[in-house]
Amino acid sequence: MKYVIFLLLFFTTTIVTFGQQNSIEKKIDSLILTTTTKPFNGVILISQKGQTNYFKIFGFSNIAKKVPLQPNDQFVIGSISKQFTAVLVLREFDKGNVDLFTPIRNYLPELTQKWADTVTIHHLLTHTHGITELDKPTSYKVGTQYSYSQIGYDLLAKIIESTSGKSFATLSKDLFEECGMKNTFHPDVTGYTNLVIGYTEDEKGSIEFETETFQNYVAAGSFLSTAEDLTIWNKKFYSGKLLKRRTLKMVKTKQNGAVRNHPIFGVTDYGYGITVDTKENILQLGQTGFAPGFVSMNFYFPKTKTSVIVLENVAYDTDDLKKTFYYHKEILKIIRNEILTYH
Template identity: 65%
Template sequence: MKKIFKRTSLGIILLYSFHSFGQNKNNYSVKIDSLISSKTTKPFNGIIIISKNGKTSYSKIMGYSDLEKKAPLQPNSQFVIGSISKQITAVLVLQEYEKGHLKLNEPIRKYLPELSQNWADTVTVHHLLTHTHGITELDKPTAFKAGTAFNYSYSNTGYDLLSKITERTSGKSFAEQSKELFQKCGMKNTFHPDTKEYKNLVKGYSEQENGKIELEKNSFRNAPAAGSFVSTQPDLILWNQNLQGGKLLKADTYKMMTTKQQGAIRQHPLSGKTDYGYGITVDTKDEILQLGQTGFAPGFVSMNFYFPETKTTLVVLENTAYAPNDLRNTFFYHTQILKIVRQEIINFHDSTKNVNTKHH
């Protein structure tokens, strides 16, 4: 299979020649291997796993948990998972909703009466879950009327508020709530960062403006509920199995979480127009349902997507953030791997339609 790799100052751009898909058309293993093994000054440093029906169909570990010591990454290496954390928070919120402890469309003043701004009387839990609340800072007015737009700068503040709400309604700390959730899922290596229970957290690295790769000291910059949970690739597989398998939420609640919510539409720097449910993106391009999230924390670049039609999970975790001010390049490997996996699923989808058409 002929491929052309073009190197640029910000990474490599993968260009397929005209007949690239002629051989091994559905073999994403060959394509992913070729992508991540190409010679470049910005090598892939992380973990990739693809699971179908709970069985691993592709797995690759490349690079180091500690670049200085050249300590190799391991299957149980822990990463800061960025915004993948938001769907965990959303599940905890929705579990409180199912218990009758909170309502999605009531103003958050009911749960957080100490908030000083008037927006606490109009912003609801639903607005926080969908990033449509307009809050920029806790002590400032909203940028727009709640429910009328998507937060331009995305929203970590909103998810931090959600964690505070569930603390009030459950009577437990957010760290305690999440620990119980992870135990229920069998996720023994996933933690709220404040517990300090993680033992295999790898070092995160960021490329500087001068091109040097340096140890990142600010990986826990974001609020835990929004972007600082620590997890592993096997645990994220377990998370998808539990969430998508109906073990965490009632069917109606899960459907609500994974439905495109009105107005929850973002112009994403990686994928363009992106629709959100509750804490999760909902993509239906090419007639393929894709549920999940990318995640960025200083020094860590992550991706976790699930495709219900084929029960496929794709997890990509990297602890080297190249060009962190240009997310298209930061997520280069992630987006290319996603394209390869999506193409395989599209091929499967098309072949299934063709078979059904012939039978009819």
Template identity: 80%
Template sequence: MKYLIFLVIFLQSTIVTFGQQNSSYKQIDNLISAKTTKSFNGVILISQKGQTKYSKTLGYSDIEKKEPLQFNDQFVIGSISKQFTAVLVLREFDKGKVDLFTPIKNYLPELTQSWADTVTIHHLLTHMHGITQLDEPTTFKAGTQYSYSQIGYDLLAKIIERTSGKSFAELSKNLFEECGMKNTFHPDNKEYTNLVKGYTERENGKIEFETDTFQNYVAAGSFLSTAEDLNIWNNKFYSGKLLKSKTMKMLKTKQTGAVRNHPIFGITEYGYGITVDTKEAILQFGQTGFAPGFVSMSFYFPKTKTSVIVLSNVAYDTNDLKKTFYYPTEILKIIRNEMKNKI
């Protein structure tokens, strides 16, 4: 009798969970299939403990030729790239080759501005350096303010090139090979074959091929990847397989002062290379990414080991990032709501 009661409770629990999951995925289906002039064009992957729970490709890799997207197509992933760079830097730290709080002048003696004697790797990782141009003074004293930066991550790449004796492209290639990420590349590594075309909506409403896709520094925002490779990355990265445990804990810790008024999410706190979100009692790590013609998102929920990855090669409404990131943020809301309901 006790066994039968347990079995009934177990089955009811399983059915509810299954129903909630189906409900969430149905909501996503409805979202991306809704009739609109700004339809979703991209790839979605949601996984749990490394196993795919939901995947979808919709739209075209080449709009002019009407070539359908494939699941293993490569996208420029914008600021998701920063976590790759952060890991490469912290691996040099784990080897004792860099110190996070030593002025970067020690690593790049050719820097002529006085800020090179006060800015540290920690400041670069947390966007608290104030550097806007290499030949100009900082906009504030290092460590006193936060200002989201691309150039800081380019400096990080230059530093580890010096300390390792290898090019940043080679370092990243070795990292991706170690992780089993066969479709993720530094753009200087021309081995990639499935890069989709990126498109931008112009002011007149026309969708045009983007010719300026790689304007970002690679270390800050121009790596190429796929949804499946980012899923592989999330599972290796957040399980602590790439860094020493103390270093990984530091990376995932909200850093003092590293707080941004994010154009999409509002007040947002940062670790090293990722955002750290604890709103609504849900721990969430990860990052959004933007490169001309490309919109991306990769978030990870450690409690359930869930990855939510969205890659798109059409950027709408680029004068309003909330609208540009409409599909990724709505998908994220659906998954977070499911988690809140379970809590």
């Protein structure tokens, strides 16, 4: 059944501090409220220096029953999850429990492939390892190429389970509690009640309930969160509250060879768990995320302390991710233009 999604507006702008008053609100509203057969269904939150500039919610958590989205509704955030995993790994590094350049067999002796004697945590964090399956050789010589990987981050989760003696679910739960992120969860941890339904557009243009939302490894792409919690995360993460200064610097450094032809943004540099973009002399840190039925984005601009968070639970045009991320790209463009103009 094909649903016509009526956009419902539940929140109004709190503060606009970029440039001309209400310029961001007008531009984003114009984008979102334009009549289309593929309307935005989700949450948009823009904040600057701890103040909310734009926070609006459009559409439904359950389209069939027309249940309106709410502020604390949780979305699967896809690859935004990788920065959580990277922080957990690097906290073990800060404690001296792991070395970034020691072969991972030191932590996972049960691995059977020879690449365990060559691949390091650094390789896993930067997607330069070439592992495609645990029981197969790497697809290229370790450290010589880049290939965006989910399994690498699952191995990172296993490594810190080994070094800490705690489950990855428990480690992440403790981290989120430390940050005050009350609505962010590893999906195996009980306690979340506000996960929205994800939808995917099929080949006929119908919006269908997504049944494979959690097909990704959790450490790589299946954490649940909210827009407000991701704002809290950005403040804690980028202000240096979670990692030592030298470690955070590594996170934000373009790592040698960690360059991807990104399906949305083209040539893209990676640090540890995030992209590092310096185009137009603007430092932009963060990540997009895609999980079946969910399309997400979380970017941070250190100079203006600006967070740009967009969470959507309808995935359109999944055969062309540039179209899938249409609203996310356009909102990011609006914010970047504001920063270029007024800062």
